[in-house]
Amino acid sequence: MGKRRVLWLCNTMLPExxxxxxxxxxxxxxxxxxxxxxxxxxxIELHYVCPQSKHDKIVNICNKEIFFHCFYAQxxxxxxxxxxxxxxxxxxxDDVQPDIIHIFGTEMPHTIAxxxxxxxxxxxxxxxxxxxxxxxxxxxxxIPVSVYLTGGRIEGRYQTIISQYKEFSRRxxxxxxxxxxxxxxxxxxxxxxxxxxxxxxxxRYFYCSETLxxxxxxxxxxxxxxxxxxxxxxQGNYPIKGLHNLLEALPDVIKRFPETKVYVAGTTDFxxxxxxxxxxxKKIIHKYGLMGHIVFLGTIGEEExxxxxxxxxxxxxxxxxxxxxxxxxxxxLVGTPVVASFVGGIPSIVxxxxxxxxYQTGCREMLVYSICQIFQSDSLAKELSAxxxxxxxxxxxRENNLQQLxxxxxxxxx
Numbered sequence: 250m251g252k253r254r255v256l257w258l259c260n261t262m263l264p265e266x267x268x269x270x271x272x273x274x275x276x277x278x279x280x281x282x283x284x285x286x287x288x289x290x291x292x293i294e295l296h297y298v299c300p301q302s303k304h305d306k307i308v309n310i311c312n313k314e315i316f317f318h319c320f321y322a323q324x325x326x327x328x329x330x331x332x333x334x335x336x337x338x339x340x341x342x343d344d345v346q347p348d349i350i351h352i353f354g355t356e357m358p359h360t361i362a363x364x365x366x367x368x369x370x371x372x373x374x375x376x377x378x379x380x381x382x383x384x385x386x387x388x389x390x391x392i393p394v395s396v397y398l399t400g401g402r403i404e405g406r407y408q409t410i411i412s413q414y415k416e417f418s419r420r421x422x423x424x425x426x427x428x429x430x431x432x433x434x435x436x437x438x439x440x441x442x443x444x445x446x447x448x449x450x451x452x453r454y455f456y457c458s459e460t461l462x463x464x465x466x467x468x469x470x471x472x473x474x475x476x477x478x479x480x481x482x483x484q485g486n487y488p489i490k491g492l493h494n495l496l497e498a499l500p501d502v503i504k505r506f507p508e509t510k511v512y513v514a515g516t517t518d519f520x521x522x523x524x525x526x527x528x529x530x531k532k533i534i535h536k537y538g539l540m541g542h543i544v545f546l547g548t549i550g551e552e553e554x555x556x557x558x559x560x561x562x563x564x565x566x567x568x569x570x571x572x573x574x575x576x577x578x579x580x581x582l583v584g585t586p587v588v589a590s591f592v593g594g595i596p597s598i599v600x601x602x603x604x605x606x607x608y609q610t611g612c613r614e615m616l617v618y619s620i621c622q623i624f625q626s627d628s629l630a631k632e633l634s635a636x637x638x639x640x641x642x643x644x645x646x647r648e649n650n651l652q653q654l655x656x657x658x659x660x661x662x663x
Contacts, residue, residue: 252291252292252293252294253292253293253294253348253349253658253662254293254294254296254345254346254347254348254349255287255293255294255295255296255347255348255349255351255658256296256298256341256342256345256347256349256350256351257284257295257296257297257298257351257352257353258298258299258338258350258351258352258353258359258360258363259280259297259298259299259353259354260299260300260353260354260356260357260359261280261299262299262301262317262319263280263281263284263297263315263317264281265312265313266310266312266317266319269310270301270302270303270319271303273548279459279460279461279462279575279578280353281462282459282460282461282462282463282647283459283460283650283651283654284297284315286460286647286650286651287651287654288313288314288315289314290655294316295314295315295316296315296316296317296318296341296345296347297315297316297317297318298317298318298319298320298338298341298363299317299318299319299320300319300320300321300322300324300334300357300359301319301320301321301322302321302322302323304319304321305321306321307319307320307321307337307340307341316345318341318345320334320337320338320341320359321333321337322334322359324357324358326416326419327356327357327358327416327420328358328416328419328420328422328423329358330358330359330361330362330423331358334358334359334362335362335365335366338359338362338363338366339366342363342366342367347372348372348662349372349374349658349661349662350363350367350372350373350374351374351376351658352364352373352374352375352376352427353376353378354376354377354378354379355375355377355378355380355381355423355424355427355428356378356379356381356420356423356424358423360375360423360424360427361423361424361426361427364426364427364430364431365430370430370431370432371432371661372661372662373431373432373433374431374433374434374435374455374657374658374661375427375428375431375433375434375435376434376435376436376457377434377435377436377437377441377445377572378572379571379572380424380441380444380572381417381420381421381424382421382424382425382444382448383444383570383593384417384489384570385414385417385418385420385421386570387489387569387570387592388414388417388418388488388489388569389410389411389414389488390488390491390569390570390610390611391488391491391493391494391497391569391611392410392488392493392529396410396529396532397409397410397411398410398411399525399526399528399529399532400412400525400528401522401523401524401525401527401528402523403522403523403524408524408525409525410488410525410526410529412525413487413525413526414488425448428445428448428449428452429448429449431449431452432451432452432453433452433453433455433657433661434449434452434453434454434455435454435455435456435457435657436454436455436456437456437457437458437459437572437573437594437597438572438573438593438594438597438598439594439596439597440572440593440594440597441572441573441594442454442456455653455657455660456653457650457653457654457657458573458644458645458646458649458650458653459573459575459578459645459650460645460646460647460650460651461575461578461579461582461645462551462579463551464551464552464554464555465555465558465578465579465582465583466582466645466647468555468558468559468583469559469583469584469638470558470559470583470584470585470586470634471559471584472627472630472631472634474559474560475559475560475561475562476510476560476561476562477508477562477624478506478508478509478510478562478624479509479510479511479512479560479561479562479563480495480509480510480511480512480561480562480563480564480565480620481511481512481514481557481558481561481563481564481565481580481585482495482511482512482513482514482564482565482566482567483514483515483554483564483566483574483576484513484514484515484516484576485513485515485530486515486516486518486519486524486526486527487519487526488526488569489568489569489570490567490568490569491566491567491568491569491590491610492513492530492567493529493530493533494567494569494590494610494611494613494616495511495565495567495616496530496533496534496537496539496543497533497613498567498613498616498617498620499511499537499539499542500537500539501613501614501617502617502620502621502624503539503542505621505624506621506624509542509624510542510543510544511542511543511544512544512546512557512561513543513544513545513546514546514547514548514549514554514557515546515547515548516547516548517545517547517548520545554579555579555583558579558580558583558585559583559585561585562586562623562624562630563585563586563587563588563620563623563624563630564576564577564580564585564586564587564588565588565589565616565620566587566588566589566590566595567589567590567610567616568589568590568592568610569590569592569610570592570593571589571590571592571593571594571595572593572594573594573595573597573598574595574598577589577595577598577599577605578598578641578644578645580637581598581599581604581605581637581638581640581641581644582638582641582642582645583638584634584635584637584638585634586605586606586623586629586630586633586634586637587599587604587605587606587633587637588605588606588607588608588616588619588620588623589605589606589607589608590607590608590609590610590616591607591608591609591610592610595607598640598644599637599640600636600640603633603636604633604636604637604640605633605637606619606622606623606633
């Protein structure tokens, strides 16, 4: 029997192509882990399809047992499905003739372009990451109506928080259409399973967790090595990530622990380039005099993320909504104590009081209390850390997740 051709459609590249396309970092690092496992399979030929904006054509590269097909895309918005992208994706599929097409994520226009390019929908699987159609319902949570019209000029256009919300909401249509058209979906939480069932009752739902990047399996958080009263936040560049929720609570934490410092990873464009949400964040910082307590790290790589997790007293995810955030998984693998909002799929990953502390989203007092609990009790921090590492070892097991994925491919192929 020959090799089975599996085609992945992904939103970002793997690091081995970064230099070729002048890319510094990718936020979807979890693709590295499972692709490294899959490329070792002697009976699978892996084709990796993703967008690039450097060359006005499809760029084909073979590297380390993976065939890369990088189609040209320059998205002016994230809801219009350009005909040029449809043509390129169809050409790649026609050339590869895959046995299985595995699409990662539903929020980008190329997802529906791919689904529409394949007549035999039985060979398509969609992996749920987030669900834009549900995220949009929480986009403005915690933001006062009085700042909805806070605005700035971005790429030649004046935008406000409310206009960005409307742009975000338009991305839902392609996502819902794609899920309705396929027969197989992979998810990771009770939350995504419920909403997939709401959109498409006839599709078959498979569970499969994700394999994360190597550094997080190999390093361990220890209370003796932390920077006391430090908080790590994985990203905060748009309202759904809830950075405003944390900043509104921070003054009460600082009253009890004056040395508190927050490290925010991820792009800083929203802070320094006049983005509407960034202006609102700066307004909160100045209102409460938080300048000396916040450090925006910018986009950092795998090793730096791991280093900040190891040295942080706690990691906080104050999001309005999440499905299965890998940043929480990375923290749990390392053992950094977790405080997160009780939303979406997070309760499927973190057991409250045992593997982390979950608080009612929007309740500032509970967020303050949760952070302070860990700051004042080393025994609690160590207990949460040990339990989280144990749970994460099972959830993000390389071998288990690889076998689950291969079984899913076998079920679909069969």
